[in-house]
Amino acid sequence: MSNDRLKKLFESNELSTKKYSKDEIIYFQNEECSSFDILISGKVSIQKLDENGNILTITNFYPGDSFGGQMIFADNNYYPMNVISKDESIILNIKKSLVLDLCQNNKQFLSELLKSISNKTLIISNKIHDISLKTIRDCILDYLKYEYKLQNTLTLKMKITKKEWAEKIGVHRPSLSRELMKMKQEGLIDYTRNTITIKDIKIL
Incomplete structure (x- = not known):
């Protein structure tokens, strides 16, 4: 115009x-x-x-x-x-x-x-x-796989907060935190406030 x-x-x-x-x-x-x-x-x-x-x-x-x-x-x-x-x-x-x-x-x-x-x-x-068929862990793994491809490192910098992540997959933040803790206890990941480290490459 x-x-x-x-x-x-x-x-x-x-x-x-x-x-x-x-x-x-x-x-x-x-x-x-x-x-x-x-x-x-x-x-x-x-x-x-x-x-x-x-x-x-x-x-x-x-x-x-x-x-x-x-x-x-x-x-x-x-x-x-x-x-x-x-x-x-x-x-x-x-x-x-x-x-x-x-x-x-x-x-x-x-x-x-x-x-x-x-x-x-x-x-x-x-x-x-996606939401109707996937568990919380499935959604977490999808995000980790996506970020791993972008960042090309096993220690991923978090680009969103846990609150934003929980909203993205449609769950309460405590539910997301519990699943992340389970994955940490199983030796699959480790995490800090701003990073997640993939300890078992097989999950990718």
């Missing part, structure tokens, strides 16, 4: 930006979705809170990622999960009327929107499949 076109859209409120602080809830579960959003800066998490108080982080979004596209045109257009700003974030909101106009007049926008919706559906499907 030209700068003049963008300026007119912002003036008409069809486009707008909003800032969020760290850990601020952007959309509550069951809140109506009325815009297609693009993350300009920061980090956003999609989280599900179950009846037992477990927080499951479905996915994280980073600058350039979008959300809301799979709900904005749905009959039941309400967020099924909480959308939370995990860092100071800026989000571009595109109103439904403008999304419709862009879909009708811009094939590239339509293609990117459909790709975004398809990718989000796959992310959710894969996450539900």
Whole structure:
């Protein structure tokens, strides 16, 4: 779009930006979705809170990622999960009327929107499949294998806290800690606050 076109859209409120602080809830579960959003800066998490108080982080979004596209045109257009700003974030909101106009007049926008919706559906499907079939230990081993490939060392630097790790696999932090302690007692791993050392290479 030209700068003049963008300026007119912002003036008409069809486009707008909003800032969020760290850990601020952007959309509550069951809140109506009325815009297609693009993350300009920061980090956003999609989280599900179950009846037992477990927080499951479905996915994280980073600058350039979008959300809301799979709900904005749905009959039941309400967020099924909480959308939370995990860092100071800026989000571009595109109103439904403008999304419709862009879909009708811009094939590239339509293609990117459909790709975004398809990718989000796959992310959710894969996450539900993984969590429903895997034990806590399976999830721990998946993470260790992934980080071992990235870091190429048996002493792995932790990039997330235990709280974030527990949310990622949908369990309480004490449950994660108990399983890590069991693995340590079995001689499979050792750990400090910021590292995990793989002592038995066979688990990889």
